[in-house]
Amino acid sequence: MHHFQYKGNELYAEDVALRDIVAQVGSPVYVYSQATLERHFKAFDEAFAGAPHTICYSVKANSNLAILKTIIRMGGGVDIVSGGELYRALQAGVDPKKVVYSGVGKRDDEIEYALNTGILMFNVESEQEIDRLNEIAGRLGKKAGIALRVNPDVDPQTHPYITTGLKKAKFGITMDRAVEEYKRARDMENLEILGIDCHIGSQLTKVEPFVDSIRKLKELIGELKALGINLKYLDLGGGLGIQYDAEDPPLPADYGSAIKAETKDLGLHLIFEPGRNIAGNAGVLVAKCLYTKERDEKNFIIIDAGMNDLARPALYGSFHGVQPVVKDQDGMIPADIVGPICETGDFLIKERSVPMFKQNDLMAFMSAGAYGFTMSSNYNTRPRAAEVLVNGDKFVVIREREKVEDLVRGESIPAWL
Numbered sequence: 357m358h359h360f361q362y363k364g365n366e367l368y369a370e371d372v373a374l375r376d377i378v379a380q381v382g383s384p385v386y387v388y389s390q391a392t393l394e395r396h397f398k399a400f401d402e403a404f405a406g407a408p409h410t411i412c413y414s415v416k417a418n419s420n421l422a423i424l425k426t427i428i429r430m431g432g433g434v435d436i437v438s439g440g441e442l443y444r445a446l447q448a449g450v451d452p453k454k455v456v457y458s459g460v461g462k463r464d465d466e467i468e469y470a471l472n473t474g475i476l477m478f479n480v481e482s483e484q485e486i487d488r489l490n491e492i493a494g495r496l497g498k499k500a501g502i503a504l505r506v507n508p509d510v511d512p513q514t515h516p517y518i519t520t521g522l523k524k525a526k527f528g529i530t531m532d533r534a535v536e537e538y539k540r541a542r543d544m545e546n547l548e549i550l551g552i553d554c555h556i557g558s559q560l561t562k563v564e565p566f567v568d569s570i571r572k573l574k575e576l577i578g579e580l581k582a583l584g585i586n587l588k589y590l591d592l593g594g595g596l597g598i599q600y601d602a603e604d605p606p607l608p609a610d611y612g613s614a615i616k617a618e619t620k621d622l623g624l625h626l627i628f629e630p631g632r633n634i635a636g637n638a639g640v641l642v643a644k645c646l647y648t649k650e651r652d653e654k655n656f657i658i659i660d661a662g663m664n665d666l667a668r669p670a671l672y673g674s675f676h677g678v679q680p681v682v683k684d685q686d687g688m689i690p691a692d693i694v695g696p697i698c699e700t701g702d703f704l705i706k707e708r709s710v711p712m713f714k715q716n717d718l719m720a721f722m723s724a725g726a727y728g729f730t731m732s733s734n735y736n737t738r739p740r741a742a743e744v745l746v747n748g749d750k751f752v753v754i755r756e757r758e759k760v761e762d763l764v765r766g767e768s769i770p771a772w773l
């Protein structure tokens with residue numbers, strides 16, 4: 357069941373009309389459905405029933421404290437890529453033993469913070485990071501649990517900007533270096549080798565690339581075993597895609613059975629880092645039409661949300677569906693739906709047939725729950741949107757709309773000016 361649906365001609369999030377939210381909170385506003393988040397988490401979790409596993413939700417997809425809390429209280433852990441994300445996850449009450457820390461550029465202070473917190477493991481992304489971790493852990497009198505993030509050189513067949521597992525990508529350690537690096541790490545006093553990790557890309561719509569990379573990892577796991585390096589965890593990253601338009605991604609259950617079949621004899625505890633799969637279709641961005649321009653060459657629908665609010669179309673040419681919040685338009689029109697920002701690339705929809713929105717009409721951009729708010733910016737000194745969580749017939753503002761005063765906080769004018 358879908359939780360963003362029409363009742364009559366009004367679009368609802370669960371049992372709340374989006375129009376009522378905007379009446380109270382204004383626009384643009386991100387609206388999330390708690391029931392959808394919970395359903396997605398549960399489906400992912402159940403897909404791995406019978407196999408020991410932990411779901412470490414990828415904070416970068418949607419890092420609002422209320423979203424993190426929703427996942428944590430269902431038993432989820434988190435995948436973080438910065439000290440900032442660790443701070444958020446701790447604020448939301450995460451169990452440090454369910455935190456994995458990925459990322460190619462971990463700073464010393466972030467590593468210290470994570471060590472002092474007692475996180476489960478660092479997914480180490482370079483040869484130098486191994487040494488740095490050992491050094492910092494030694495200084496703090498701690499042991500750092502590690503997995504090496506290896507780069508299996510598998511093509512995930514997704515957008516080039518979100519392909520991470522190819523040899524030419526900046527992520528991870530190459531397969532041919534991995535054994536040597538594990539041996540080096542084994543001899544370091546302040547490291548504990550816990551596992552192996554890979555993440556090959558995002559928005560994958562097939563299971564084959566996942567299976568291919570597991571096969572490559574299995575060879576490596578075998579080689580390590582022969583050397584007496586025994587692992588506990590196999591972290592398979594995130595990346596399972598969702599439907600934005602006409603994609604037909606595998607269901608979590610299908611992804612789960614393919615992976616379970618491939619890993620069942622390894623005796624390893626599986627870790628997953630899904631982001632988009634949990635949050636993507638659990639949120640929409642609601643915006644208002646400010647003006648329309650009809651021209652011979654092109655029609656424009658100008659709205660109060662822009663690329664600073666939802667960057668994905670401008671950044672990747674991504675598709676987001678659009679639905680009227682109240683269906684009362686006179687048919688469809690070919691148009692660009694654009695924001696108020698002074699950039700030609702500031703569009704949410706390009707050359708598509710859309711409802712004939714008029715001034716003050718509200719519209720919802722679908723599938724905006726992941727990499728929506730978290731990628732938003734203040735470009736053009738635009739306060740970031742409010743965020744709302746819906747639960748049945750209730751809703752709460754889980755992040756206030758920013759104010760202009762928030763945007764100049766910390767700035768100062770030197771005395772000589």
Ligand SMILES: Cc1ncc(COP(=O)(O)O)c(C=O)c1O
Nearest residue numbers: 414458558594595629630631632
């Ligand atoms: C290391 C790592 N883990 C997990 C994720 C989450 O990916 P997704 O939202 O595609 O599940 C990402 C982003 O691609 C990532 O870089």
Ligand SMILES: N[C@@H](CCCC[NH3+])C(=O)O
Nearest residue numbers: 416518558559668726727
């Ligand atoms: N931010 C990207 C995905 C990259 C994932 C980062 N690990 C998107 O919106 O699709």
